[in-house]
Amino acid sequence: MDDKEMKLYKYRESLKSAWGYNDYNDWPIKVNSIIHLFLKDFAVQCLEDIKEIRGDSTLEKELIFQMGNPSRLYRLIDPIIFGMKRLSLPLSDQKDIVLYLLSLVKRMKHGSEFNEDGRNIVLSPEQVSEIIDKKYFTKTQRPDAVKIQKFCGIVWSYTESIFFRAHEVTKEIHGSYNLGDGKQLIIREYLNLNANEIWNNQLPFIKADNIKIYIIYDSALLVSIDSYNHLFLKQGDYISNMTEHCIFINGRLADVNDLMAVMSDIPKTIQEAHAWVENTNWREHANKYLDIYWFRKRPFRMVLGKSATADAYLRQNINEGDFDPRRIHNLTEKSIERLIQIVI
Numbered sequence: 001m002d003d004k005e006m007k008l009y010k011y012r013e014s015l016k017s018a019w020g021y022n023d024y025n026d027w028p029i030k031v032n033s034i035i036h037l038f039l040k041d042f043a044v045q046c047l048e049d050i051k052e053i054r055g056d057s058t059l060e061k062e063l064i065f066q067m068g069n070p071s072r073l074y075r076l077i078d079p080i081i082f083g084m085k086r087l088s089l090p091l092s093d094q095k096d097i098v099l100y101l102l103s104l105v106k107r108m109k110h111g112s113e114f115n116e117d118g119r120n121i122v123l124s125p126e127q128v129s130e131i132i133d134k135k136y137f138t139k140t141q142r143p144d145a146v147k148i149q150k151f152c153g154i155v156w157s158y159t160e161s162i163f164f165r166a167h168e169v170t171k172e173i174h175g176s177y178n179l180g181d182g183k184q185l186i187i188r189e190y191l192n193l194n195a196n197e198i199w200n201n202q203l204p205f206i207k208a209d210n211i212k213i214y215i216i217y218d219s220a221l222l223v224s225i226d227s228y229n230h231l232f233l234k235q236g237d238y239i240s241n242m243t244e245h246c247i248f249i250n251g252r253l254a255d256v257n258d259l260m261a262v263m264s265d266i267p268k269t270i271q272e273a274h275a276w277v278e279n280t281n282w283r284e285h286a287n288k289y290l291d292i293y294w295f296r297k298r299p300f301r302m303v304l305g306k307s308a309t310a311d312a313y314l315r316q317n318i319n320e321g322d323f324d325p326r327r328i329h330n331l332t333e334k335s336i337e338r339l340i341q342i343v344i
Contacts, residue, residue, distance in 0.1 A: 004095070004099055007099060007102055008095060008098065008099070010114045010116065011077075011098065011102060011114065013114070013116075014114045014115070014116075014226065014227035014228075015078075015227075028164065028277040028285045029282055029285045029286065029289070029323070031164070031165060031289055033323040034282070034285075034286040034289060034318070034323050035079070035082075035289075036086075037286060037290075037314075037317050037318050037321045038290050038293065038310070038314050038317065038318070039079060039082060039083045039086055040083055040086045040087060041311075041314055042079060042080075042083055042293055042294075042297070043079070043080055043082075043083020043084055043086070043087060044083070044087065045297070045300075045301075046076070046080050046083070046297055046300060047080070047084070047097065049297075049300035049301065049304055049306070050097065050100070050101075050300065052304055053300065053303060053304065054100060059303050059304070060104065060107075062303045063104070063299055063300065063303045064104060064107060064108055066298075066299035066302050066303060067104075067108070067299045068172075068191060068299075069108075069122075069168070069172035069189065069191065070105050070108040070109050070113070070120075070122060070172070071120075071167075071168040071171075071172055071227075071228065071229035072168040072169060072172075072296070072299075073101060073104060073105050073108065074102075074105050074113065074168070074227060074228070074229075075167075075168040075228055075229075075296075076101070076168075076296060076297060077098055077101050077102070079293070080097065080098075080101070081094060081098060084097065108122070109121060109122050110122060110123055110124040110125075110127075113227075114227050115225055115226055115227045118223075118224030118225060118226075118232075119175065119176060119224075119225065120172075120173065120174040120175065120225040120229065121174065121175075121177070122172070122174040122187075123174070123177065123187075125177075128177045128179070128185060131185075131214065132179065132185075136214075136246040136253060137214070137216060137244040137245065137246045138244060138245055138246065138255070139243070139244055140215075140242045140243055140244055140245050142239065142240075144245070144256045145238075145239045145240075145242040145245075146239055147256050147259065147260055148213065148215070148242070148245060148247075148256060148259065149238045149239050149242075150263070151213075151259050151260070151262075151263050152188060152213070152238075154263055154266050154267075155190055155211070155263070155266065156171075157266075157270055158193070158206070158266045158269060158270060159171060159190065159193070161269065161270045161273040161274065162193075162195045162198065162199065162203065162205075162269065162273060163192075163195060163198070163292055163295075164288070164289060164292055166292050166293075166295070166296055167228075167229065168228075168229060168296075169191070169192050169292075169295065169296055170190060170191055170192050170193065171188070171189065171190055171191070171229065172187075172188075172189045172191070172229060173186065173187070173188050173189075173225055173229055173231050174186070174187050174189075174225070175187055175225070176217070176221075176223060179216065182218055182219040183216050183217070183218065183219070183243070184216070184217050184218075184219065184221070185214060185215070185216055185217075186215050186217060186223065187212065187213070187214050187215075188212070188213045188215070189210070189211075189212050190210060190211040190212075190213075191209075191210050192209065192210075193205065193206055193208055193209050193210065193211070194206070194208075194209045195295075197291075197295060198288070198291050198292060198295060202272075202276065203269050203272050203273055203276075204265070204268055204269055204272060205269060206262050206265045206266060206269065207262065207265065208249050208250055208262050209250060210249075210250060210251070211247070211248070211249050211250075211259075211262070212247070212248040213245065213246075213247050213248075213259075214245065214246040214247075214248075215242055215244070215245050215246075216242075216243050216244040216245070217236075217238075217241045217242055217243060218241050218243055220235065220236040220240075220241050221235065221236035221237070221238070221241035222234040222235035222236060247259055249262065282323060283318055283319055286318045286323070287315055287318055290310050290314055290315065290318065291310065293310075294308060294309065294310045295308070
């Protein structure tokens with residue numbers, strides 16, 4: 001197996017955890033049941049943009065910057081693949097695009113793009129040392145550990161309420177970084193927390209657009225992060241094993257009280273997002289997914305100076321089309337495995 005085929009093999013293997021974890025009854029609607037209404041156009045636009053960007057080092061560098069976090073690009077590969085299949089592109093062309101996108105993901109990380117060892121290593125050892133050397137960290141007392149972990153839980157609900165399943169747009173969890181002396185660093189980044197491009201001022205967003213939480217744990221904590229940025233707890237617990245922390249809100253050093261002030265506004269956003277869902281129909285949910293998908297690929301458009309808004313005819317497709325009732329049920333493990341084998 002040559003290097004290219006090995007990368008494609010590792011990509012397929014990385015989907016086993018991701019798809020098995022992800023295939024549940026999505027809120028507010030199972031995306032697989034409505035994605036046919038816009039997937040081909042999504043892929044066509046992505047492929048056109050990639051063709052213009054590819055090979056231009058300046059544009060590629062800007063694309064990596066605009067993507068911001070590697071899982072955002074990694075998780076885009078999946079819908080692009082299925083869009084290419086709907087377009088009946090030759091398999092060789094499909095593989096070429098996937099390998100190119102994987103090469104960009106690799107440029108965004110110090111470690112493997114596939115997280116085979118359960119670690120999402122975005123930063124280099126030098127970058128980690130620089131963070132530690134700045135001495136921003138505070139010893140964590142248990143009450144603060146409880147508050148920090150509570151925030152991490154509720155902000156997950158917040159991001160899922162405003163971006164549905166597009167977790168990569170709003171989160172990157174990376175590490176664990178080995179600090180020596182039985183210490184490890186895990187970084188949780190929360191991004192694009194004010195999604196007015198999606199909601200047009202329909203929701204009351206929190207007063208923070210990005211939050212970074214750096215946490216040092218002792219060696220008793222064992223976690224795993226898959227290629228889709230799902231965090232799995234294997235051993236220990238996030239509260240008892242937390243020893244030090246450091247928080248940044250909108251790029252400024254903050255403390256736990258600041259974090260709690262942000263958290264106090266989250267329930268209202270979640271409640272209003274859920275009220276919107278309850279008072280709207282599946283077509284409006286599909287239109288919101290359309291906006292979210294176009295936001296997911298917005299960096300491609302931004303570096304080329306193109307409009308990142310979905311065309312009106314796509315909304316007409318949704319308003320005149322129908323959902324696919326065959327795709328509203330969860331896949332079995334065998335179905336997921338079979339689907340992965342034919343992905344690329």
